[in-house]
Amino acid sequence: MGTTAAPTTPFVPAQRRIGSIAAERRWAMIGAYIALAVFVIFFMTPPFHMLMTSLKSSGEIADLSGNPWIVRNPTLQNYWELLTQGNYMIHFRNSIIVTLSTVIISMVVSTMAAFALARMKFWGSATLATGVFLTYLVPETLLFIPMFQIVGSMGLYNNLLAMVLIFPTLTVPFCTWIMIGYFASIPKELDEAALIDGASHIQMLWKIFIPVALPGILAAMIFAFTVSWAAFIYPMAFLVSSDQMVLTVGIVSDLIRADTFQWGKIMAGALMAALPPLLVYAFLMDYYIAGLTAGATKG
Amino acid sequence: MSQAVISPASAVPQRQGAMRRLARRNSTTAFLLTLPLILLILGLVVYPFLYALYLSMLNKRQTRFIGIENFTFLFSRETFWNVVFQSVVFAVSAVLLKALIGFVLAHVLHALPAKGQRKWRGMLLVPWVIPPAISTLAWWWLFDPSYSAFNWALAGIGVDPVPWLGATGWARFSVILVNVWYGAPFFMIMYLAALKSVPDQLYEAAAIDGASAWQKLRFVTFPMMRNIISITVLFSLIVTFANFDIVRILTNGGPQDSTHVFATYAFQVGIQSGDIPLGASVSLFMFPLLAVFAVLTLRGVNKRTKEMS
Amino acid sequence: MAQVTLRKVVKAYEGGVQAVKGIDLDIADEEFVVLVGPSGCGKSTTLRMIAGLEEISGGEISIGGKVVNDIPPRDRDIAMVFQNYALYPHMTVAENMAFGLMLRKFPKEEIRRRVDHAARILDITPLLERKPKALSGGQRQRVAMGRAIVRDPKVFLFDEPLSNLDAKLRVQMRTEIKKVHQTVRTTTVYVTHDQVEAMTLADRVVVMNNGVIEQVGPPQELYHNPATRFVAGFIGSPAMNFINARLEQASGALRIHLPGDIVLPVPAERTSRYAALAGREVVFGIRPEHLTEAKNLDRPHVAPFPAVPEVTEPMGMETLVHFKMDGAEVCGRVDPNAPAYPGQQLPMAVDLSNMHILDPQTGRVL
Numbered sequence: 001m002g003t004t005a006a007p008t009t010p011f012v013p014a015q016r017r018i019g020s021i022a023a024e025r026r027w028a029m030i031g032a033y034i035a036l037a038v039f040v041i042f043f044m045t046p047p048f049h050m051l052m053t054s055l056k057s058s059g060e061i062a063d064l065s066g067n068p069w070i071v072r073n074p075t076l077q078n079y080w081e082l083l084t085q086g087n088y089m090i091h092f093r094n095s096i097i098v099t100l101s102t103v104i105i106s107m108v109v110s111t112m113a114a115f116a117l118a119r120m121k122f123w124g125s126a127t128l129a130t131g132v133f134l135t136y137l138v139p140e141t142l143l144f145i146p147m148f149q150i151v152g153s154m155g156l157y158n159n160l161l162a163m164v165l166i167f168p169t170l171t172v173p174f175c176t177w178i179m180i181g182y183f184a185s186i187p188k189e190l191d192e193a194a195l196i197d198g199a200s201h202i203q204m205l206w207k208i209f210i211p212v213a214l215p216g217i218l219a220a221m222i223f224a225f226t227v228s229w230a231a232f233i234y235p236m237a238f239l240v241s242s243d244q245m246v247l248t249v250g251i252v253s254d255l256i257r258a259d260t261f262q263w264g265k266i267m268a269g270a271l272m273a274a275l276p277p278l279l280v281y282a283f284l285m286d287y288y289i290a291g292l293t294a295g296a297t298k299g
Numbered sequence: 300m301s302q303a304v305i306s307p308a309s310a311v312p313q314r315q316g317a318m319r320r321l322a323r324r325n326s327t328t329a330f331l332l333t334l335p336l337i338l339l340i341l342g343l344v345v346y347p348f349l350y351a352l353y354l355s356m357l358n359k360r361q362t363r364f365i366g367i368e369n370f371t372f373l374f375s376r377e378t379f380w381n382v383v384f385q386s387v388v389f390a391v392s393a394v395l396l397k398a399l400i401g402f403v404l405a406h407v408l409h410a411l412p413a414k415g416q417r418k419w420r421g422m423l424l425v426p427w428v429i430p431p432a433i434s435t436l437a438w439w440w441l442f443d444p445s446y447s448a449f450n451w452a453l454a455g456i457g458v459d460p461v462p463w464l465g466a467t468g469w470a471r472f473s474v475i476l477v478n479v480w481y482g483a484p485f486f487m488i489m490y491l492a493a494l495k496s497v498p499d500q501l502y503e504a505a506a507i508d509g510a511s512a513w514q515k516l517r518f519v520t521f522p523m524m525r526n527i528i529s530i531t532v533l534f535s536l537i538v539t540f541a542n543f544d545i546v547r548i549l550t551n552g553g554p555q556d557s558t559h560v561f562a563t564y565a566f567q568v569g570i571q572s573g574d575i576p577l578g579a580s581v582s583l584f585m586f587p588l589l590a591v592f593a594v595l596t597l598r599g600v601n602k603r604t605k606e607m608s
Numbered sequence: 609m610a611q612v613t614l615r616k617v618v619k620a621y622e623g624g625v626q627a628v629k630g631i632d633l634d635i636a637d638e639e640f641v642v643l644v645g646p647s648g649c650g651k652s653t654t655l656r657m658i659a660g661l662e663e664i665s666g667g668e669i670s671i672g673g674k675v676v677n678d679i680p681p682r683d684r685d686i687a688m689v690f691q692n693y694a695l696y697p698h699m700t701v702a703e704n705m706a707f708g709l710m711l712r713k714f715p716k717e718e719i720r721r722r723v724d725h726a727a728r729i730l731d732i733t734p735l736l737e738r739k740p741k742a743l744s745g746g747q748r749q750r751v752a753m754g755r756a757i758v759r760d761p762k763v764f765l766f767d768e769p770l771s772n773l774d775a776k777l778r779v780q781m782r783t784e785i786k787k788v789h790q791t792v793r794t795t796t797v798y799v800t801h802d803q804v805e806a807m808t809l810a811d812r813v814v815v816m817n818n819g820v821i822e823q824v825g826p827p828q829e830l831y832h833n834p835a836t837r838f839v840a841g842f843i844g845s846p847a848m849n850f851i852n853a854r855l856e857q858a859s860g861a862l863r864i865h866l867p868g869d870i871v872l873p874v875p876a877e878r879t880s881r882y883a884a885l886a887g888r889e890v891v892f893g894i895r896p897e898h899l900t901e902a903k904n905l906d907r908p909h910v911a912p913f914p915a916v917p918e919v920t921e922p923m924g925m926e927t928l929v930h931f932k933m934d935g936a937e938v939c940g941r942v943d944p945n946a947p948a949y950p951g952q953q954l955p956m957a958v959d960l961s962n963m964h965i966l967d968p969q970t971g972r973v974l
Contacts, residue, residue, distance in 0.1 A: 011531075016362075021469075024792075028410065032407045032410055032411065034402065035404075035407050036404075036407055036408075036411075036419050036423075039400070039404060039423060040419070040422050040423060042480070043423060043425060043426050043480065043484070044425065045441070046420065046434055046437035046438055046441060046480070047425065047429065047434070047437065048427075048442055049437060049440070049448055050436075050440075051439040061446070063443075064446070065670075068446065068448040068451050068668065069448055069452070087512040098465055108335070108336040109336055109339060110336070112331060112332040112333070112335065112336075113333045113335065113336035115332060116328070116329040116330075116332035116333045117333065118346070120325055120326070120328070120329035122325075122326040122330065123326070125329070125333075128333060128336075128337070130597065131340060132336070132340070132599060133597055133600065134593055134594075135340050135344050137534070137589070137592075137593040137596060137597075138344060138589075138593075139537060139538060139541035139562075139585075139589065140349075140541075141542075141543045141561070141562035141565070141582060141585070142348070142351075142541065142543040142582050142585055142586060142589065143344065143347045143348060143351065143599060144565075144566070144570075144582070145351060145354065145565060145569045145570070145575060145578045145579045145582055145584075146347040146351040146354055146579060147343075147346070147347050148348040148569070148570060148575065149350065149354065149575060150346075150347060150350065150795065157720070162723040165343075166343065168339060168343075169339060169343045169344055170531075172336065172339055173340070176336060187692060187694065188697065189570070189690040189691070189692055189693075189694035190694050192659075192661050192681075192690070192694065192695075193688065193690060193694040193695075194696075194707075195660075195680075195681045195682065196659060196660075196661075196681045196688050196708070197682070197707050197708035197711055197755075197759075198681065198685065198708055198712055199407060199682070199711055200683035201325065201328050202328075203711065207707075208696060211696075211698040212696070212697055212698055214698075223565075223592070226428070226430075230430030230431065230432060230433075232431070232432040232543065232544045232547075233543045233544070233547075233562070234567070235568065236547070236566075237570050247433070248430060248432040248433060249432070249435065251433070252436065252548070263440055263443075263446070266387075266436055266440070267436070267437065267440065270433045270434075270436045270437060273433050274428075274429040274430065274432070274433050274434070277428050277429065277430065278428055278429065281424070281425075281428045282421075285417075285421060288428075289424075289488055291490055292485070292489075293488060293489055293492040295534075295600075
């Protein structure tokens with residue numbers, strides 16, 4: 001019986017199965033795209049609504065009769081006013097100053113430390129590397145109250161400089177951690193070749209490690225930039241006068257007077273404040289993501 | 300015939316030579332290179348932490364040492380227990396949702412052809428890229444009591460306006476929603492990286508062994524990702540538990556202190572009401588839980604590092 | 609250019625493990641010496657101590673008559689070629705080669721002259737502006753050698769430079785390295801685990817095992833007159849056969865009694881050498897090429913014996929036959945046209961003028 005059935009039966013189901021696999025795959029794909037679309041809409045709603053509101057006049061915002069999701073008479077009035085009046089430009093400048101300083105400090109401190117930790121075994125180096133990672137896991141909300149006292153006692157209350165001093169605590173540990181990983185992945189023979197070629201440790205770092213680990217350094221830099229640009233609780237706690245504020249706290253403090261919310265300008269200001277990280281992300285996406293995921297391993 | 304001299308290990312006395320001096324100079328160099336990092340950790344992390352411990356044992360005007368009175372005072376306050384409850388609810392539910400959404404999105408993305416993947420991934424990571432203090436402003440506006448665009452849309456399908464931030468239950472829901480919106484992309488990107496690190500041959504081998512799609516997920520994907528899942532979850536628990544931006548901007552703890560988490564409550568007590576010692580005690584309550592999570596995360600990372608190498 | 613001398617050199621790690629257990633070695637000026645041995649034998653450690661990449665735990669190393677124990681690598685005037693080439697990925701070929709000279713503050717024209725010269729020797733002039741990523745394995749190997757040549761050092765050190773290349777390229781680069789050495793005549797220490805590389809390249813081969821030197825000598829000498837069982841087994845492929853045997857004195861003639869009751873006469877010129885061993889258990893060592901199908905039986909010292917091959921491996925120009933001699937695995941090499949089939953009796957012959965007699969306890973060749 002088996003022998004007679006053999007030539008025909010396997011043939012038919014095989015063909016049907018091929019068809020069903022293709023159909024199954026097509027349905028899975030359609031399902032995937034639907035899921036993606038739903039989440040893209042969910043994820044994009046706030047930025048989209050932000051953009052729409054920022055293009056509206058205060059009259060149009062206050063008008064409850066229309067559809068709030070679309071703009072009828074787009075105007076750049078809100079942007080224009082932010083750029084020409086008030087303290088928005090000061091906040092922007094302050095954010096740039098603090099972020100640039102933080103990035104520079106973070107990169108210098110963490111590159112040097114990571115080089116030593118990745119390549120020069122010394123007393124306590126393993127403990128220090130672990131300590132670096134644990135420090136990275138300390139959230140700033142745990143320390144902002146004592147920091148408030150410390151900053152105050154240093155006379156840096158309500159001073160932009162305090163941010164330059166404190167923000168590196170948010171960036172340096174993680175930057176060091178991922179740079180240890182990047183440096184550790186450089187083959188040991190490269191150091192030895194450099195050593196035989198006559199390089200000192202500093203030359204080795206400067207002429208070999210930094211150029212070779214440039215992608216990693218870029219990833220760490222992007223991380224430092226985004227963290228410092230987004231920092232909120234320290235500016236919130238330590239900066240009170242508008243001329244010292246950075247964007248994350250400045251927008252709200254200046255555009256909300258008692259109960260008047262200038263929503264159009266708030267949204268325009270928020271959108272412009274979100275632009276630098278978005279641009280960095282758009283142009284350096286691979287490095288951005290590399291930095292993001294590098295924390296899960298040391299190498 | 301041969302010059303080989305098979306001599307026993309000769310004990311030549313160790314010398315304090317230039318190589319040794321060099322080695323010592325190396326460790327001096329290493330110390331100098333790490334000095335800024337050490338100073339930063341000691342001065343701006345360890346010292347503030349110890350200082351917080353000290354502060355938490357002073358009275359409000361910081362004139363008198365009162366031991367654990369601040370802590371016992373907190374224990375007697377209903378608001379504080381609300382904060383504990385809300386922090387746990389907030390962190391646990393937000394992290395679970397983020398993990399779930401991230402897992403689903405990572406899988407869906409991974410199934411896409413490589414070309415389209417990049418574009419979708421690019422869009423899906425946007426919430427993570429915008430600083431939360433800024434994107435929460437957009438949510439705040441979407442939740443506005445009179446102008447809420449959500450309520451307008453709901454009205455279109457005949458649903459009554461929702462008091463997004465005005466009623467306890469809804470306010471709790473809203474802060475979690477915003478946190479999920481902000482954090483899910485991070486989970487997605489971590490899981491996607493983990494998925495990509497599972498070799499295709501494993502799936503092919505499983506397919507030949509006759510595994511169904513579900514069995515592949517259960518027996519191949521999940522074990523390979525377990526480590527990264529736990530690292531991400533633990534890390535996110537820390538960050539979410541200690542969250543400040545979202546609650547501060549959306550509700551500032553209201554209504555009736557029902558959405559306060561540790562950080563916002565500490566801010567209100569310590570900075571706004573000026574009771575620094577009490578504020579320090581509030582934030583210190585986070586420490587034990589965070590320490591446990593941190594140590595577990597570190598263990599996960601070390602394990603993953605070993606697996607990857 | 610210079611000679612290299614090792615005196616009682618020891619490398620000990622923390623915990624007392626010794627990787628190198630006190631070796632002595634004299635390498636003459638312009639000599640090409642190959643350190644060979646299995647992994648973990650201490651050959652790489654020895655090389656790295658000469659380079660200054662490992663601290664010397666005991667003894668003395670001198671280069672050009674100057675003790676270098678306390679001199680860092682950069683001041684030893686050596687150049688090294690690594691297994692994975694260790695080219696700086698962010699520099700072009702020319703920059704890679706120039707780096708060492710640049711750090712030593714050579715004038716620009718001199719650097720260019722040397723790089724061009726080395727590039728011509730190695731035939732890599734068209735590659736000078738490329739990055740290592742754009743090079744093939746063989747080209748990278750050449751650049752790594754170029755980096756050594758431009759420095760014009762006292763000593764070249766090679767650490768398994770060919771192990772990352774495929775078999776064909778390896779043969780080609782081997783010749784290349786030999787040619788370069790014949791051109792520049794720099795004293796060279798070369799580490800490999802591949803005995804063929806060692807045999808083909810070396811003026812003298814140093815066989816190492818377990819942190820000690822087993823034997824030093826020119827390749828042919830090591831092949832024909834190994835000092836120990838380790839050297840005899842390590843050099844040559846397929847490896848020498850070792851068969852437990854007994855020397856017997858019978859009716860005035862010395863004979864070797866092999867398992868399977870095969871009794872072979874010891875050649876007359878060797879009898880005096882082995883006379884004292886009569887009646888003792890020994891190890892009989894014979895290379896596969898001296899175990900052939902029964903032919904030339906009229907030549908002196910060729911003795912026949914019967915065998916049944918278990919496995920035959922045709923190699924083209926010869927066929928390897930594996931058979932058992934009372935449990936001992938033995939390999940012979942026969943003519944490809946010989947009637948060697950698994951399971952079929954094949955008359956074999958052994959060329960006793962090339963036999964070795966080893967002490968079963970010490971492993972020394974007697």
